[in-house]
Amino acid sequence: MTAAEFKQHVLPLHRQLFALAFRMTGRVEDAEDIVQDAYLKLWDQRNKLSTEAATEPYCRAVVRHLCIDRLRLPGPMMVNEKEWKEEESASSSLESRDEANLAIKLMERLPSQQQLVMKLHDVEGCTYGETAEALGMTEGNVRVLLSRARKRIRELFNKR
Numbered sequence: 001m002t003a004a005e006f007k008q009h010v011l012p013l014h015r016q017l018f019a020l021a022f023r024m025t026g027r028v029e030d031a032e033d034i035v036q037d038a039y040l041k042l043w044d045q046r047n048k049l050s051t052e053a054a055t056e057p058y059c060r061a062v063v064r065h066l067c068i069d070r071l072r073l074p075g076p077m078m079v080n081e082k083e084w085k086e087e088e089s090a091s092s093s094l095e096s097r098d099e100a101n102l103a104i105k106l107m108e109r110l111p112s113q114q115q116l117v118m119k120l121h122d123v124e125g126c127t128y129g130e131t132a133e134a135l136g137m138t139e140g141n142v143r144v145l146l147s148r149a150r151k152r153i154r155e156l157f158n159k160r
Helices: 003-009 011-025 028-044 055-072 081-087 090-107 112-123 128-135 139-159
Strands: none
Touching: 003 011, 011 028, 011 055, 011 128, 028 055, 055 112, 055 128, 090 112, 090 139, 112 128, 112 139, 128 139
């Protein structure tokens, strides 16, 4: 694929790729970074790309995989302090925050697919359909993985 073909077939997909990245990460900054990384990766692989209809699905797959890699990065999930203070008193807030942090730590012990499904659906607020599309699986598969993840977290939480 030449530079002109790349401009014609890949660059116009920016809005779609950004929307996909944003749905998966929930953050504009992360989505922008992922799309930029995807363009770099696609540019490096431009000789392997064809100008056929398969270019768009391939670009979406690159973005989806970069998003999954980003979601797998370890890092603390932030708890909104304002919401905690509005909903509960100071003492129960501390107790709830400890439980939330424990749930996050327990979530890290889940298999990676269950972690991703739980992060997208329960933490980021994606629908079953959005989660399924983002991860390239069926809604039924998302529901099963989410159910198993929640069950395992409850089991681990109750054992503590």
